[in-house]
Amino acid sequence: MNVDLVVFLALLSAGYVFGRYNERKHFRSIQEREQAMRELLVFSERLPPPQPGAVECTLVVGSCVVAFDYFKSFVAGLRNLFGGRVTSYETLMDRARREALLRMKQEAAELGATMIVNVKIETSSISGEAANATGSVEVMAYGTAIVPRQRG
């Protein structure tokens, strides 16, 4: 049996097993934290709704880098032949977006914010154009945290 083939199958299975395990774990964690931080509202509106009392505005940022596993890259490569939804990357991007938002919210929560406005999400590939590089994507979420000014 060909050595290349053995290596390929090993990478594919490892990618599948670990990738799937991590994905499930990550989704569970995301869902729990989203529930926990539901009270902190996020909006893409540029300006906050009229607030009673004085507030402070602070930039908050959350970012997350997720790497493709071999299995996902292979499936996506096959998908390039036929076109259509690259479902293997969809879960990855969903996780990265939500994780970035959560980290941004975490930062805002630590500042005592009640809401974040003007939220933007940016995505960039950090694998570069190198051929065969195992790619990663960074998703960054940033916005303006509205922190009610402490009295006294």
Added chain:
Amino acid sequence: MRYENPQIPEGANYSQDHPLKELAVLLLGALAIVVVAVFTLAAAAGWLATKIPFATEQAWAAGLAEQLPASALSADELAAQQRLQAMVDRIATLQELPAGMSPVVHLVDGSEVNAFATLGGHLFVTRGILADMPHENALVTVLAHEVAHVKHRDPVVALGRGVAVMAALGALSGFGDGGVVANQLGNAGLLTTLTFNRDQERAADEEALRTLERWYGYTAGAADLFRVLERAAAGHEPPEFMSTHPATDERIARMHAAETPGPLLPLPAEIAALVAVDHPEE
């Protein structure tokens, strides 16, 4: 205006399908593309191969005869080989082979029941198959079948297809960057492994029947050849001759239906003498 963050249903932004299911669908699709591409390439290469001049094919096969221990043939075997060559020459005339296309027959010392045609019009006939020939008519059938392969350029077509398939698979898998193809061409001397497809075999069978008709004026005995092959295949050592050929039963039936009655002639003296050595009890 009410400001709120409603809970977004889980999975709104990604597919819930099992990733292995997608992999399976994509792999099947890719496999279908590969299969179609390889078949198309093989068919195209087979067609192109027929454009190769026969002289070029002969040059490729030049080393073929030298690989055989020609000197090892006994006087009896040489006489039988000459007799076979004379029969092949007559068959070549009957089949109206183009000028320059002259099959050369080689007798191979071996008990396996086999006869095959390869590049450059070289035919190989084993002592084993001669020993099993019930009459001259069957021998003419097998020789005419092999000469027909040469006439139809089947060996070079098979080579073209083989090379195209190897090159395509090599290119697709990325393994062995063309080295496989070079090997295949380099081994041209050992191309006893060329396989013909069923259409080629059927065409050769039909040509053999026409040859019999011209030789004797009738085609009796043609089916006997395939009965011999069937019996040989039933033995513990199935000849590779059988593996790619149309199902023997079907061939027997087809040959039998096409046969016209006539006397079955004894084997030529030189071949009968050789066979008598192999079967001293008879």
